[in-house]
Amino acid sequence: MRLKAIRLQWFRGAASEATLNVFGKSSVIYGTNGAGKSSFVDGIESILGAGKVGHLGHEYSGRNQEKGLINVARPSGQHTKVEITLVDGSSETLTWQSSAPVRAQQGATAMVRWDYRRTALRQEELSEFIRDTKRDKYSAVLPLLGLSRLEAVADNLRKLCKAIERQGDLPSFRAKLEIAADRRKEVFGDKTNEQLIERLEALRRTYAPAATVESRARTVADVQSAIDAQIASLDADQRRAAVIGEVGASDLPGRILKVIEAAARIAEVAEPLIKERLDVLSAADGFVTAGSLLQGPMPCPACGREIEADEFREHVASERDRLSAAQKLYDEHRAAIGELVDEVGRLRNVFAKRDLAGWLEALCPENKLAVKYFDELSVADLRTSCGPENIRGLQANLLPLVARAAGDAKAFQPTVQSLVEHQNEARALSGSIKASAIRAGINRAEALINLVKSLEAGVLQEIAERARQTFESISYDIQRYWKVLQPNDVITDVRLVVPEDNDKAVEVALRFHGKVQDSPRLTLSEGQRNALGLCIFLAMANKAGSDDRPVILDDVVISFDREHRSRVGMLLRQEFSERQIVLLTHDREWFFELQRTLPVNQWSFRRLRPFFSPHEGILFADHGLDIAAAKARAKTDPEEALGNVRRLMDVALGEIAERISLAVPHLRGDDNDHRTAGQFLVALERAATRSFRKKGMDTYEPHTSALAAIKKTKPELAIWGNRGTHTFSGSITEAEDLISGCEAVLSSFMCDSCGTPVGAYDSTGGKVECRCGSLQWRPE
Amino acid sequence: MSDTESWIERRLVAALAASMTDRHLFPDAVPAELRTLLAGQFQEPRKPAEIDSIAITLISANRDGQ
Numbered sequence: 001m002r003l004k005a006i007r008l009q010w011f012r013g014a015a016s017e018a019t020l021n022v023f024g025k026s027s028v029i030y031g032t033n034g035a036g037k038s039s040f041v042d043g044i045e046s047i048l049g050a051g052k053v054g055h056l057g058h059e060y061s062g063r064n065q066e067k068g069l070i071n072v073a074r075p076s077g078q079h080t081k082v083e084i085t086l087v088d089g090s091s092e093t094l095t096w097q098s099s100a101p102v103r104a105q106q107g108a109t110a111m112v113r114w115d116y117r118r119t120a121l122r123q124e125e126l127s128e129f130i131r132d133t134k135r136d137k138y139s140a141v142l143p144l145l146g147l148s149r150l151e152a153v154a155d156n157l158r159k160l161c162k163a164i165e166r167q168g169d170l171p172s173f174r175a176k177l178e179i180a181a182d183r184r185k186e187v188f189g190d191k192t193n194e195q196l197i198e199r200l201e202a203l204r205r206t207y208a209p210a211a212t213v214e215s216r217a218r219t220v221a222d223v224q225s226a227i228d229a230q231i232a233s234l235d236a237d238q239r240r241a242a243v244i245g246e247v248g249a250s251d252l253p254g255r256i257l258k259v260i261e262a263a264a265r266i267a268e269v270a271e272p273l274i275k276e277r278l279d280v281l282s283a284a285d286g287f288v289t290a291g292s293l294l295q296g297p298m299p300c301p302a303c304g305r306e307i308e309a310d311e312f313r314e315h316v317a318s319e320r321d322r323l324s325a326a327q328k329l330y331d332e333h334r335a336a337i338g339e340l341v342d343e344v345g346r347l348r349n350v351f352a353k354r355d356l357a358g359w360l361e362a363l364c365p366e367n368k369l370a371v372k373y374f375d376e377l378s379v380a381d382l383r384t385s386c387g388p389e390n391i392r393g394l395q396a397n398l399l400p401l402v403a404r405a406a407g408d409a410k411a412f413q414p415t416v417q418s419l420v421e422h423q424n425e426a427r428a429l430s431g432s433i434k435a436s437a438i439r440a441g442i443n444r445a446e447a448l449i450n451l452v453k454s455l456e457a458g459v460l461q462e463i464a465e466r467a468r469q470t471f472e473s474i475s476y477d478i479q480r481y482w483k484v485l486q487p488n489d490v491i492t493d494v495r496l497v498v499p500e501d502n503d504k505a506v507e508v509a510l511r512f513h514g515k516v517q518d519s520p521r522l523t524l525s526e527g528q529r530n531a532l533g534l535c536i537f538l539a540m541a542n543k544a545g546s547d548d549r550p551v552i553l554d555d556v557v558i559s560f561d562r563e564h565r566s567r568v569g570m571l572l573r574q575e576f577s578e579r580q581i582v583l584l585t586h587d588r589e590w591f592f593e594l595q596r597t598l599p600v601n602q603w604s605f606r607r608l609r610p611f612f613s614p615h616e617g618i619l620f621a622d623h624g625l626d627i628a629a630a631k632a633r634a635k636t637d638p639e640e641a642l643g644n645v646r647r648l649m650d651v652a653l654g655e656i657a658e659r660i661s662l663a664v665p666h667l668r669g670d671d672n673d674h675r676t677a678g679q680f681l682v683a684l685e686r687a688a689t690r691s692f693r694k695k696g697m698d699t700y701e702p703h704t705s706a707l708a709a710i711k712k713t714k715p716e717l718a719i720w721g722n723r724g725t726h727t728f729s730g731s732i733t734e735a736e737d738l739i740s741g742c743e744a745v746l747s748s749f750m751c752d753s754c755g756t757p758v759g760a761y762d763s764t765g766g767k768v769e770c771r772c773g774s775l776q777w778r779p780e
Numbered sequence: 781m782s783d784t785e786s787w788i789e790r791r792l793v794a795a796l797a798a799s800m801t802d803r804h805l806f807p808d809a810v811p812a813e814l815r816t817l818l819a820g821q822f823q824e825p826r827k828p829a830e831i832d833s834i835a836i837t838l839i840s841a842n843r844d845g846q
Contacts, residue, residue, distance in 0.1 A: 149823040156822040156831065163828075163835035441843075448842045451799040451806065455814060458791035 015617025659759030
């Protein structure tokens with residue numbers, strides 16, 4: 001969607017109102033340094049950047065840049081405002097009533113999809129992309145072709161993997177597997193699965209020969225029930241012995257050990273981790289406070305090492321990975337506690353059996369205290385909070401009880417010993433069979449995680465492929481533009497490349513005299529760097545231009561010589577005829593060249609008057625309007641009218657001089673851009689014999705009225721120039737005479753018939769004419 | 781098939797081929813859910829709680845088909 005107008009009120013150089021109307025056309029706006037051209041670009045940047053303008057981001061511009069954005073002459077009660085209107089009538093407005101800007105929107109404006117970096121390019125930003133780090137270059141290219149959406153997909157998938165791990169409770173299941181494996185090893189040693197199945201079958205034949213064989217889980221349950229039934233049928237002493245054996249066979253020591261080991265692993269990382277984490281957080285806070293304008297190398301606030309800003313990001317990424325690993329340790333610790341508490345709960349049930357009463361009675365006082373501890377222990381509380389103190393309590397109290405039971409069990413009758421042993425084997429077999437189911441669940445979850453990881457890898461590959469295509473496409477455009485700007489240059493094969501060691505980085509590579517260079521920073525001159533920067537910006541703007549957004553170029557040819565400036569015009573004409581370009585320049589020569597070479601049906605040309613004061617603000621040098629305004633002003637304020645018409649003539653005569661290729665003495669430096677109307681009139685008077693008006697079909701006569709108007713006005717303008725400088729006095733008559741004279745001079749260069757100025761069209765033999773050929777200016 | 785649907789399908793088929801094993805075959809609901817996520821809400825950054833909820837849905841879908 002194209003730009004219709006940019007309206008500024010008390011914003012930057014603008015006074016009560018300065019409106020750049022472009023009506024969807026491409027435009028060239030000329031103005032001397034300080035005339036206010038960049039205020040319009042600032043306006044666009046502030047709208048696209050939530051009220052901020054990059055080059056004003058410094059300590060003197062105020063919290064909301066109000067000291068830089070608001071015209072110093074703004075009267076009290078007035079607001080500062082930027083309004084951008086698109087050709088569909090939608091608009092976006094920022095208003096600074098106090099200091100923070102307030103945004104308002106009219107209609108669904110396409111501007112929400114614009115980003116400043118691919119919309120406007122200023123002179124000082126020309127080589128910014130080249131100066132950027134590889135990663136920042138990548139960030140600049142990323143929004144093109146919607147890669148940021150794919151980045152979001154990849155990031156969400158990465159997080160989803162971790163969420164599946166967490167929500168699937170995999171650490172807990174893995175801990176169960178580990179316990180079951182330990183138990184199996186403790187009970188069965190290195191026996192294979194087949195040997196375990198045979199053992200289960202042997203137990204079934206011994207204890208439950210009549211049970212139907214449906215599944216191993218069912219068989220082991222049948223065997224456990226049968227053993228329990230046999231134990232229940234024993235006499236009281238034997239039953240007590242069996243229960244003591246059950247206590248003695250507990251793997252509580254192993255489970256406590258697992259918790260201690262997991263806690264030790266956490267302790268290894270916890271303290272330094274927290275300390276470093278705090279350092280990194282302080283560093284990140286410092287970065288946030290300093291803003292995004294910081295560039296490396298700089299001392300890393302976390303470790304003091306000199307690092308690039310990029311490296312800091314990597315530092316944060318590695319910190320995130322380290323924290324994830326630590327989180328995993330905490331998960332494992334929690335799972336180990338879960339397993340321990342399960343066993344404590346099971347022992348609690350065994351201790352509650354009546355058969356154990358006699359054994360408990362006979363315990364020594366120390367063991368009785370341990371039993372008391374166990375009675376008072378809340379298993380539920382232990383599950384929610386099991387700290388080092390609890391572990392020490394379990395070790396000091398329960399382990400001696402288990403050890404005592406195991407010792408006592410050795411002295412029991414072989415029959416009971418055998419039953420207890422088989423009961424223990426059945427429990428271990430049950431754990432192994434349950435572990436198989438857990439293993440299947442873990443496999444299922446891990447398969448899902450692998451699927452999501454594969455998908456993430458696929459999306460990253462998709463990003464890389466699309467990025468490569470984008471880079472190739474942008475590189476193709478850059479090379480095409482470069483050939484237009486630098487047709488005979490020794491720099492060739494300019495392209496964006498992805499470094500082999502980092503797929504989230506981009507660099508500009510080229511050949512210099514046929515030799516491959518990794519970066520344009522190595523070999524290019526400032527002019528070449530800027531030309532390359534312009535090509536890259538235009539290529540990226542072209543790529544981002546599917547919605548026909550404007551391309552704004554502010555004084556981008558400042559470091560180009562005349563030939564290369566001309567080539568920029570050629571490039572815009574050849575490659576950007578379908579796009580809306582807004583070109584701002586202080587180069588009068590180039591402005592008039594563009595006026596001659598760019599198609600008038602697609603381009604409009606505006607001039608700004610030199611900036612006079614913040615009260616007057618930015619003003620366009622529109623002749624008809626200004627002459628009329630000056631005439632009207634002459635009645636009430638002749639001094640100001642005289643001053644206005646003199647400034648108007650400074651610009652208008654400069655334009656005429658450029659159009660007819662009037663030779664003027666070369667001045668030093670910027671003075672060439674600050675010639676006065678008086679200087680132009682002297683040159684025009686000297687050359688006025690080259691001005692002709694059509695007399696007949698192919699015959700011309702000297703344009704005497706033009707010469708007469710110049711002769712009459714030259715001294716008047718010179719007089720006012722001096723008086724205006726020194727005395728500031730002028731009468732109504734003087735003002736009206738001078739304005740009429742100036743009007744006559746300007747009119748003599750404008751065709752009455754076709755309404756176009758002489759010099760708008762080239763004719764044969766170096767002559768220039770108006771469109772219909774009625775006015776003609778011949779070369780010297 | 782749109783461009784988005786096309787690349788999602790291509791990547792999903794490749795990911796399924798890479799992660800299918802003898803031990804596990806994914807129920808149809810799993811790729812269907814992932815397809816929907818990729819074409820929709822995953823194209824914008826999601827909050828941790830949303831990701832957790834999606835993870836639970838996927839775990840459940842992956843279990844239900846067994």
